[in-house]
Amino acid sequence: MSRDPVRRPEIVVDLGAIRRNVGRLRDLVTPDGADVMVVVKADGYGHGIVESAGAARAAGAPWLGVATIEEALLLREAGDTGRILCWLTVPGDDWAGAVDRGVDVTAYSLAELEEVRAAVTGTPARLQLKVDTGLSRGGSTAQDWPALVAAARAGEADGTWRVTGIWSHFACSDEPEHPANQRQEAAFRDALEGAARAGLRPEVRHLANSAAALLRPSSRLDLVRCGIASYGLDPAPGLSPQIGLEPAMSVTAPLVLAKRVPAGAGVSYGHTWTAPGETGLGLVPLGYGDGVPRHAGNTAEVWLGGVRRPIRGRICMDQFLVDLGEDEAVPGDEVVLFGSGAAGEPTADDWARACGTIHYEIVTRMGGRLRRRFVPEGAA
C-alpha cells in the first residue's frame, strides 16, 4: 500500500477557519453598529501575523490591532494599507515610521503625546487615547484623563494629529458576572463624556476583547478587538454563546520510533513515569524547544491512529514519549498534538487545562523549529 509522503513536524494553520471566524464575529456585532478589529499581535497568536491579517481582511475586517509599532510596520511592509492600531511603545520607538505609514498610535500619557508631536512632520498623526478603567495596565488614570484629553484636543486644534479613537481594556471579561466589568464599562462611559466635553469627536470608541464581544453586548460600542476568537478558540469556555468558531491551528509530527518496553522501564528524564506493565512507546520529535510546554509531561494527550494517547514522562527539549499500549504504530505515523477537535483529537484548550495555563499561551508559544503550513496552500 502506498502512503502519503511523511510531513515534517508542522503547525498547520487553516486560514479559511480564521476568515470564517472573523465573518461570524462580524455577523454577531454589526447589528449593534459595531465592527471587528482583528488582533494579530505576537505573530498572529502563533498563527502567522501576515497570513492571519490577510485572512482577516478577506473577511472584511476594517481594523487590525497589534501591540508594537514594529508589528504594525511589518504589516505595512507586507502591503496592508488598511487601518491598523498599535498600543505598546517604549521611549524612542519609531513613532515617525508609524505616523508616516498611517498607523494609528496610542498614547497613555502626556509624555507619549510629546513623542507623537516630535514624530509628526507633515500629515497629522492618527492618534488614539487609552484610558485605564480598572486593569491598572497601560492607559491614563481617571485622575490624569482631563489633562490628557485637553492636551490631545490642543494638538488637534494646531493640526498635529487627529484623535481617531478612545479605548480601554477589560480585566475580567471572561468572567461575565465579575463586578469589575460593570465598573469598567461605567468608567469608560465617564471617560468618553470627559473627552466629548473637551471637544474630542473620535471615529471609534472601543472596549471589548473577544470575551466581552461575545458575552457583553453593551460593551461593543463602535469596535470590538478580537484576538483569540478570530483564531477559533472560545475566550470563555463553557460560558460563551456558540457561534461556530473553528480552531485554526493544528500541530502535527510524524512518529520517529515505536518500540516495546518491559514492566518497570523508567521513561524519560528523571524517570517520572515507570511502565506498570509491558507497553508500547512512541517517540515524537517535538519538545520544549518547539514550544511544547514542559508542564505537559505526564498530563497532556496526543492523537495517533484515531485514539488519544497519554504523554509519558517528561517533555525533553526535542522529543517526548507517548503510550501506545498494545496498538501497532510505525515510524512516520501522524501524531496530532492538538487540533480543532473535530475528529476527536485534543484541542489547545485540552492542552491548556492539562498544563495549568490558557489556550492563548498554548497556541502563541508553538514555534521553535516547527514550520508553518497554511491551508489552503499558497493562500498567504
Ligand SMILES: *Cc1c(COP(=O)(O)O)cnc(C)c1O
Ligand atoms: C491582546 C489584546 C486584545 C485581544 O484580546 P482577546 O482576548 O485575544 O480577544 C484586545 N485588546 C488589547 C488591548 C489586547 O492587548
